[in-house]
Amino acid sequence: MAKKIAIIGASGYTGAELIRLIATHPGMEIAALAANSSAGQSMAQVFPFLRHLDLPDLVTVDEVDFSAIDLAFCALPHKTSQQVIKALPKELKIVDLSADFRLQDPEAYRTWYGNDHAAVEMQGEAVYGLTEFYRDRIRTARLVAGTGCNAATGQFALRPLIAAGVIDLDEIILDMKCAVSGTGRGLRQDTLFAELSEGYHAYAVGGKHRHLGEFDQEFSALAGRPVRVQFTPHLLPANRGILSTCYLKGDAQAIHSTMEKAYADEPFVCVLPFGEPPSTHHVRGSNFVHIGVTGERIDGRAILVCVLDNLTKGSSGQAIQNANLMLGLDETEGLMMAPLFP
Amino acid sequence: MAKKIAIIGASGYTGAELIRLIATHPGMEIAALAANSSAGQSMAQVFPFLRHLDLPDLVTVDEVDFSAIDLAFCALPHKTSQQVIKALPKELKIVDLSADFRLQDPEAYRTWYGNDHAAVEMQGEAVYGLTEFYRDRIRTARLVAGTGCNAATGQFALRPLIAAGVIDLDEIILDMKCAVSGTGRGLRQDTLFAELSEGYHAYAVGGKHRHLGEFDQEFSALAGRPVRVQFTPHLLPANRGILSTCYLKGDAQAIHSTMEKAYADEPFVCVLPFGEPPSTHHVRGSNFVHIGVTGERIDGRAILVCVLDNLTKGSSGQAIQNANLMLGLDETEGLMMAPLFP
Amino acid sequence: MAKKIAIIGASGYTGAELIRLIATHPGMEIAALAANSSAGQSMAQVFPFLRHLDLPDLVTVDEVDFSAIDLAFCALPHKTSQQVIKALPKELKIVDLSADFRLQDPEAYRTWYGNDHAAVEMQGEAVYGLTEFYRDRIRTARLVAGTGCNAATGQFALRPLIAAGVIDLDEIILDMKCAVSGTGRGLRQDTLFAELSEGYHAYAVGGKHRHLGEFDQEFSALAGRPVRVQFTPHLLPANRGILSTCYLKGDAQAIHSTMEKAYADEPFVCVLPFGEPPSTHHVRGSNFVHIGVTGERIDGRAILVCVLDNLTKGSSGQAIQNANLMLGLDETEGLMMAPLFP
């Protein structure tokens, strides 16, 4: 029997993406959709592209009967998420897609997000949701904190290399090219079509992007010593896709074979033949990650490019992958759809 | 057991779209992929977005063992298609996505395509592939001729109205807005990004587009007298989607209720509440059709807008819908994926 | 000596476009820039693309010394514009880009805009700003009301035909395809990149768009009897450009020669050879209008396609063309820049 799912924060892009994926997921069934600001509306009003589905209308979080729910996805903005989750039943399985439970250290949280955490006691409980690396803990977790989309892209690129010690840990640069859906459905001047189409720019330059908190936490833990990477995001005129160009010091062939070995059995991560660069075009709308490694004309350097779809593998697809594990389903269930091209 | 499928012409967009859809179709399995010009290559080389699938390499048509095939999709350019299909085993079930078998009258074919048909004897055998209207004949057909993407959009808009006699048959105008993937993967200057992005234009203006042959054939048969519509296509900077704005003379409410009644039981066709206009954004990558009807300030006129995804419902999705029927599968199998938004 | 120009409402797209054009206009010089909501800011902050210019900072309207100004452009939202203009010095030359003074009949204004006009006495004084047709009156006008961008496109298409009596006045359909900058810089969900890119939809369907008020006024005056056209706008994923496909009843060749004759001496309006359709790509960023006329396979009908850049010829370019006349400058001064392609 299909598991009963609630989605809290169903009126944003990641909420809608969860519904898109669950629509053809044989093991899940949407039992409740909450979005306080849109309560009372049908999903067809909020997202007409979901009009063909027989979905419950949107309600407030308070109106959801969580006793009938097997797992809740929380797709709220950060800060709101921690407050809502704090008030949910303590035994409810939750996958949080916000940034609120990604950082385990309250101090680090305060540094990057500028406020005290409202649910400090749950920060420790939460398991970091990068499935490929936290699979065992996720399987038994009650609360999983979905990895940020940029943070996921960078970690798929670097974790095996840091673990294997094949790159210089003090010389890691990630230049990211990010599609606009990652900024959400909120109204902003810089994400208007007329302001974004046909051009691009860097933002949060110089180490200001909050996903650096995740990089610091994860890479340092992995290396057993502080690791700080450089990470510059760029906003691009596209809906979906993150491409991270990683500038590394190390032997390119060793880097490639380390990656191939690390992901050999992963259903969603594909390491391309040496020298072949990946494209965001080839993962759009899917849960796949493509990684390419290339040598550099300057000896001892390599370039690794990693791509994924920020809304799918970078957010809602990853969340379902985690939920599959938490619910005892097959990890890939409902996630093997091919990318959309063109 | 899954039906064995061959795709002839697998190196174009409609071929790739067939593979995308079959990848998650529980009742079909790809047994052979043919594309003469790319024979010897893997699909990952031709379409890297299909890299995660375990697919047979491309071969020439001659190399396919059709005795092991339950149904072949033919996704070749027109003129080529008729010659290839003519040479295939006579009992093989075929869904042709080209224009070659859509027109039943050899004379009409010659008028619109400028050459004699190479397989005249099969023109009569072919069943027109607009599933919603030819369901019974498709179920037992051996050769089904997929409807053109513009022709499908216009027919979903107009067939119920012509059948019901609620519009003036001599005053029908279809203004279509077409995405670029409908022009195929061939190299053309006007479909280069730099030539198409950020602008738009009309083409085949004044009654020159070949899909008019389909409109003439189908609408005249339906009305029992000659019907000639006006149809102007426009090329737009988008990958997928056709939007047809239909200018009609008739009572708007009667038009709306005729449409609602006609499609009440159709799983893929959705008639929106009166006055609500649809958007191609809401059907991208799906097999759905959205139709909206609005009144006009000038009495006795109505505007009907119909949208679908040219590569899915307008081509490969429709083809699979037909194949499902021909193979005794459920008509909607493998086709209920939600649209991709954003 | 260059004329001193003030721009009121300099923080929107039409305000910025005025500055772009005046930047290389030999006969004009920007003396004051007002925008109440952004007062105190530099233009480089509001529009960094104007950073290279030596411009006055933004001030409030009240802070402008209009005694030193030769002509003011008012690029405010409608309703605001009439109140601001009402309070300006009575002898100041003004080109208003809003909708506020386009309709001469207070009743028609109320019908389309839903409120009483705050400056009824000036409605009669204002000259309609479609330069090519009101040149003589504009030359001596004090207040010119810029034509709406859709209204301009439709009038370039139809005025000569209505005047010449070569088309059926009761059977005129304009299907318009509009770029997004026409909706302005305000924050709206439907103009976010993620909501607009890669798709399109109709809006204000059935005779609801306010520019119909201009069509009714102008076409009826021209014909000497009521003329009501059908006009359906569509929002497209592009920054600049309007394309109007006009479905007409009349002789196509007569229509073409009427257009050729009408615009033979116009520097900005180009009628293409018979049968050649224009493209918005070919007028982007310029003050040009391209018009194409094609026959239809149905006798007695014709299709006319008209394109222009909504921000230039449809708004700020037209405004400068009018200002040139009002200031005794050459009509084409500062406006002969070539389109930007690609």
Place this chain on the structure above:
Amino acid sequence: MAKKIAIIGASGYTGAELIRLIATHPGMEIAALAANSSAGQSMAQVFPFLRHLDLPDLVTVDEVDFSAIDLAFCALPHKTSQQVIKALPKELKIVDLSADFRLQDPEAYRTWYGNDHAAVEMQGEAVYGLTEFYRDRIRTARLVAGTGCNAATGQFALRPLIAAGVIDLDEIILDMKCAVSGTGRGLRQDTLFAELSEGYHAYAVGGKHRHLGEFDQEFSALAGRPVRVQFTPHLLPANRGILSTCYLKGDAQAIHSTMEKAYADEPFVCVLPFGEPPSTHHVRGSNFVHIGVTGERIDGRAILVCVLDNLTKGSSGQAIQNANLMLGLDETEGLMMAPLFP
């Protein structure tokens, strides 16, 4: 009296961009347009956006009477360019936009372009066309070799820093994001709208892009020792614009003040306030370069972002800037148009 200009290779994007700019250049007049493959056609046929101009029809190079020409722009593909230029009158002033005369060392040319140079004797004569740094030599040059668009972007970013010795010369990384018009108007699958829109990828990864030849030549000469940078281009879904994110080791404030000083008197190069990142949106269609410098959270590092329009400042605008000098005109003449936004 206006200088008589010939454009050889007028059927490509850089040729068309030259015409766009010369159209409003008071000191230049187009006397001849050559394009062997399109000879006999009018420019309105090849580029309808230039339809308003009174231009000579396209002829073959042989048909041009160069005795009446003051300066010729050569906008041909590389390899073709050197052969055509070799055959031109020896006293004719030429600005070449191809790659053929950028590298002074025949050996370096052979390495990067794979063939022997057909006009070795002229390689030494040619002056490198980065105006801001070769102004004096360009003024008296007969043959100027236009800088590549990526090479220009990188040099505006780095030359002052290398000259001033404020960055580590062995640790320079340029991650470039390039619009598609830089690849030209030729037919390629990867530049089709459907293949490029909505996605992005790296290419020529690892030090394979030919513009590295220019970087090596120029930076090494400047530093007085070999300098080799890393440079990874990415193809983005936009028509115009290059953005280079430069990862540098050095003091960010020193880098910023070095840049400010270097460009203080340059009319086309604008160094933004410290910490402000530039955008390609703000230079589209113009001859401006915007540069931003930001500090990094890792001490001793800085990020510099440089943007320009590849067809204007990166190619045809730069060419006209050079031609202005060679013809004794004001360097900025015809080039001060504001960018097009949005």
